[in-house]
Amino acid sequence: MLRRLRGQESEHTPWVRATVLGAGTGLAAGMTLTALASAVAGYFARVVVTPVKERVEDLEILAVVSGPRGDEVILPATPETVVDGVYGLYFHGGKAFARVGEITSFTPRDGTIARRVEAVEGGDLRRAVRGWWSSVAYQTPEAAGFSAEDVVIDLPGGPAPAWYVPAAQDSTGPLAGRGIWAIMVHGRGGSRTEGIKALPAAHSLGIDSLLLSYRNDGEAPAAPDGRYGLGVTEWEDIEVGIQYALDHGAQQVVLFGWSMGGAICLQTTDRSPLAAYVRGLVLTGPVIDWIDVLAYQARALKIPEPVGRLTRWFISNKAGRRVTGLASPVDLRILNWIDRADQLHVRTLILHSRDDDVVPYGPSRDLAQRNQMVSFVPFASAKHVKEWNHSPLRWERHVTSWLTDLFNQPEPGQSSDVDPGA
Structure with missing residues (x-):
């Protein structure tokens, strides 16, 4: 239910809608409302506690151009990419990395932004078409x-x-x-x-x-x-x-x-x-x-509050282990x-x-x-x-x-x- 919880830098995206639509199809086929709520809550709970094995390259890399002070990367203007500072840009499936710095130009009309490329490791950024934005600024000390x-x-x-x-x-x-x-x-x-x-x-x-x-x-x-x-x-x-x-x-x-x-x-x-x-x-x-975080994420995804409570119940009770895969429930109260x-x-x-x-x-x-x-x-x-x-x-x-x-x-x-x- 929550791609923002799949990776620290990610936000919820349309795949959540696909999950809801799929659940709706099941409902039309005869699934009861209670069963639907349980399925959604169980899926949400499982995502929260399951480590991510692959990151989604959800940021398009539009171009790399040479500027007067070195290479610049052209990216879509998103709530993340328009913020000043120094960030990481992973590409080639996470095997390559670029450190991206100051904003050199911003064209709101075109919805694009240019940022200086400070360093590239492990690949050719000019050949990349997609990647993901990260708070990681360096790959090694x-x-x-x-x-x-x-x-x-x-x-x-x-x-x-x-x-x-x-x-x-x-x-x-x-x-x-x-x-x-x-x-x-x-x-x-x-x-x-x-x-x-x-x-x-x-x-x-x-x-x-x-x-x-x-x-x-x-x-x-x-x-x-x-x-x-x-x-x-x-x-x-x-x-x-x-x-x-x-x-x-x-x-x-x-x-x-x-x-x-x-x-x-x-x-x-x-x-x-x-x-x-x-x-x-x-x-x-x-x-x-964690109770506050999960409730906030449920609201952001428009998950009804009863379903959000059921999600937390799955995580924190023994009966939810079959759904979450946890060996032992997580007592959210002590967190x-x-x-x-x-x-x-x-x-x-x-x-x-x-x-x-x-x-x-x-x-x-x-x-x-x-x-x-x-x-x-x-x-x-x-x-x-x-x-x-x-x-x-x-x-x-x-x-x-x-x-x-x-x-x-x-x-x-x-x-x-x-x-x-x-």
Whole structure:
């Protein structure tokens, strides 16, 4: 039911209508309304917890032209492509990648936009006809200018790749030499490349970084049931990452999470015995309440509220396992940090765009209002998990100043730092 939940950068599209039309045909053939509602809810629930194995190339690549400052790519003007910043454009079935930067021209009459091509890896963009837009700006830490080491983390499901990015030996950053590691946790449908965006901030602070893969992300081993736990199961992989950091010199860690990665970070601090080593959370576009996200997505797709409730029931009850394929139901209540606001005891910084149409920003704002250990920084026009892409200097400024303050305070502060700007 939800292609926006099939990949972090995707939006719902006409294939949803095809599903509804197909269901309508079945109804005309004699399917009862109750059976139709159950079928739609079951399909929606299964999509939510099923990892995406193939991305749809839903963005047309119109042309590549040579400009005075290098190549420019001509794209349809969409709500995503017209936003300033630096983004990724995958093509050739995801085997090739282009980093796309500033807007060089915009022709509303023709519905097209031209953007500068900063780099191309793995293919010929001039020969591409379709691709997909992404918040990933770099394919490797080295491409972003950072030395990295390929390491292997022994997760419960088996070995998984990760990048270790050490702080510069001569770093004069405010947190250098204090045994602090940043552990990056990507979102649903993403990969460890998502965390590369946080490396400039970590580098300026003088801290080490570990960019993890985890179950079902296409790099780490799949979970036994091949399904997302929406944070309820994935936290175990992050716990192993924390232990790896501690075994290699870390004394304290900060967890960075994007989208579902935010939900995973919150579950890690709630469930792991190693939570005592987690000094803070930096969450971008996080899922604070899965119930709210699923209800929002159902409304966006014009799914009736009773069907939306049935979807959540399928995910969170044992009887729904046959439909979802989950080995165990996901208790959505423990993923609701608005109701559990007083149970969050780790200093948290949330950066979230007001126009996020995948994970609404409201719960992020509300959590900061309910828990004084949470600081909230709103963004505008950035879309989902693209706060850094749209305003990298602003994102980095807030993160570095917040972390510097966090580690220079003997005790966590008790005031909520809400930035009204955008």
